[in-house]
Amino acid sequence: MTGPPPVRVEKALALMPELEALAPLRALLVSIARPDEATVWSSSGPYLTLGKRGVHPDELRRRMPQAFQRITEHLQALFKAYVEALECQQRADAPGVVLALLGAGRLEEDVGRHTQARTWYEVALRVAETLQDRRPEVEALHALGYVCLALGEYSAGARHFQRSLALAEAEFDQAGATAASEGLGDVALAQGQWGGAQAWYSRGLRLAEAASDAPRAGRLERQLGVLARKQRDLAAAGDLLRRARERFEAAGLADEMAGVLNEQGRLDAHLGRYTAASAAYREALAWAQRAPRDARLELSIRLNLAELDLEAGRLLEAEAELRRAEQVAIGGHVIRRLAQIYTLMGRLRGAQGDETGFVFFEQAIELARAVEHSVATEAQVYHAYGQFRSRLGQQDEARAYLERARELFDSLGEAVERERVEAELRALSA
């Protein structure tokens, strides 16, 4: 009565060439992949990864029209944005052209196509540069700054934000200057330049407060809170996050509330206040439910919650939360985060002294290379993999994986992470 068994994702993906045109099909395949029913309670069940999930070709065929519809809708929106730009051009409404092109870039960003978004923004910037009104140029530079940040191109991002700030100040565009300061702070934070980030965020906060821009001020306070936590000024971090929370709650901004409570949870975890951290994460999830659906935000909270459980030794809860996160990532087309989920799964198995946990690191490395295309993620996975091997007493393998992590962090210029790995290598040799 039952049909043929499903095809494993690892085999299904091996049959699909790495072509951009097939990216939506790949995403669809992954999103409909389910654990093989027979494996749920089998002894391999706890080691289930994306590659071991199964897909039914007939289900893929059935769902293809939905994927085509999504692609068509996306293309329609892009074409529409372009036609709007053209109409504005016809009316000699150059700011309208910039607006329409920026809109198209945002559509690309929404579906994770950052490189394509950058191309739209670059065209928008070229048009904006010819205008007397500099605000469209400020906006285009701002969009470019963030897309560069998302692509890990920090220097280019910083250049765009700097130009955006100079223009905004020359135009007395306070909102533009605040946004540029926030962007510069974000770039500095991403590069681990905490002093610079502090200065930019503080400047942005002063501007936002002067303009009574509560949401922006709240965001800057949250970022300052993150920074304070990283610099171990935990009292200041708590104070900043509380102020941000008060602003967001008063303004009824559910997504921002979820974000700031997620940070509060991390701070509480840092302070060893597990109950408070857990409560903060749970409230963050509740706010995320009220906000427009954002699988990335939900994932971030669930991963933090899982890490908290892992550190507190609540391994069953950690595993359940990671499996929920895995489902959110797969169902919500956020496959890029799966590498992080499987790294945590591997850490969890390491905590249980379970050698077969290595399968999670292997899957995470594969995802970091093939799906996420992120050297930073690959480096983090190798780092955790080395720790896992070391915990199991396999020193040679631990050293080899840590050396690989060091090499990757080196290639990225990640001095802080490199130093951490170096210290662990020294400890291994001691």
Next chain:
Amino acid sequence: MIPPVRMEPSVPFAVPSREALALLRILVVAGEGGSGGGLLQNLRQWADDGRLEIDTAPDLPRAVRQLSGQRWDVVLAVLGEHPDDDLSWWVDTLRGATGSPRLIAVAQAPSMGLVLRAEKSGVLDVLSLPLRREELVRALERLRSVASETAVPLPLVEPHAVGPYALVGQSPAMLDVYKLLARVAGSSATVLVQGESGTGKEVVARAIHLNGPHASGAFVAVNCAAIPENLLESELFGHEKGAFTGAVTRKIGRFEQAGSGTLFLDEIADMSLALQAKILRAVQEREIERVGGGETIPIDVRLIAATNRDLKEAIKQGRFREDLYYRLAVVTIRLPTLGERGDDLVLLTAYYVRLFAQRYGKKIQAISDRALGLLRAHAWVGNVRELRNVIERAVIVATDATLRAEHLPDELRGEEATLADRPQGGLLTLAEAEARHIARVLAHTNGQIGAAAELLGIHRNTLTRKMKEYGL
């Protein structure tokens, strides 16, 4: 003849919080819609008899804040425009809440799918707006009936220790296993252990190892289904440094690690035909080669393989080598499902309760009759592994000396058919009856569509379509 396990009821246990259920604390989350005010007013009037204490929260986030600070018996939540999504968020939220409060979901004209999903998630009740007093009272009375649970002491269990594990059970089906195990352990014969998932194949393999001539060597287990196919060969046979990308060091494989001990190949049916050939060669020749290495390494391991599949069927389908099957199945031990083990369920429950109580620092001496009833009634698709999992979670959340129904997962409590007992307001339509039956079968198979389709006698595609149609 093995006497059935007797579970003598003791006096009903005294749990202050449960006795205090005469006064129920209800957190009402009525949302910001128009229905909120009227609903609250009604609830406050109905609470006048002194048996309800009501507080409110405007929305889910604020409710979470209140739930983290205090203990509540019930959360009455009005679901919004997306009731299915709202319900799953509420179930997720209450999973981590202090005191495991029960959920009463209130919705505008709840659909059949919503009611059945709620049933499966262990929701106390789904009520429709406008809320009627008698419906609420009936739901709350069901909760109060919890207080009538009776504690029964855990029976004594004599487990046969197997390293860190144990063999527990005295059912005739298990006695047959013990006898065969005793006969085979003394030899070096290769053994194939067959049984459904979670029946304890690895424990039996360990028992054979510990009672056999290879006991002084290591017991090395490899889960063939867990390891990616491209890594399994090097995991089993090892590799030389640089044999392939990622071979960062020389690796000693599991055959070598086992030395003169036992190599346990779990889920052997999941191995590719190419690798099966290499295993066959290792078994026949008693030697292996590391991947990327030219040296031949002699081996002296005892091989025990296990599978939850029908290997003869796999041979017919060309997915398993017949010659390897006959090499592995010199002796075959078939393990019974938990359902076939009768009262072993009680002994296993008692064993795991004690094991986890010790691990988590709890003092649990009894289980309630209701909890035991739920455990007995459940279809254990995952067999002993699923039972172990359920008991571990229950012990973690238990706060007193008796494990009660409320400590069991929502899915099990949902099987108590609380919602199904609701008067339907007349006869069911054919579609309602079908939806309800499908939901029941799905609950029975733990959501496994293939197994449910088989039970229902329809193709899985038809079942999937019907599930979609009924919103299941």
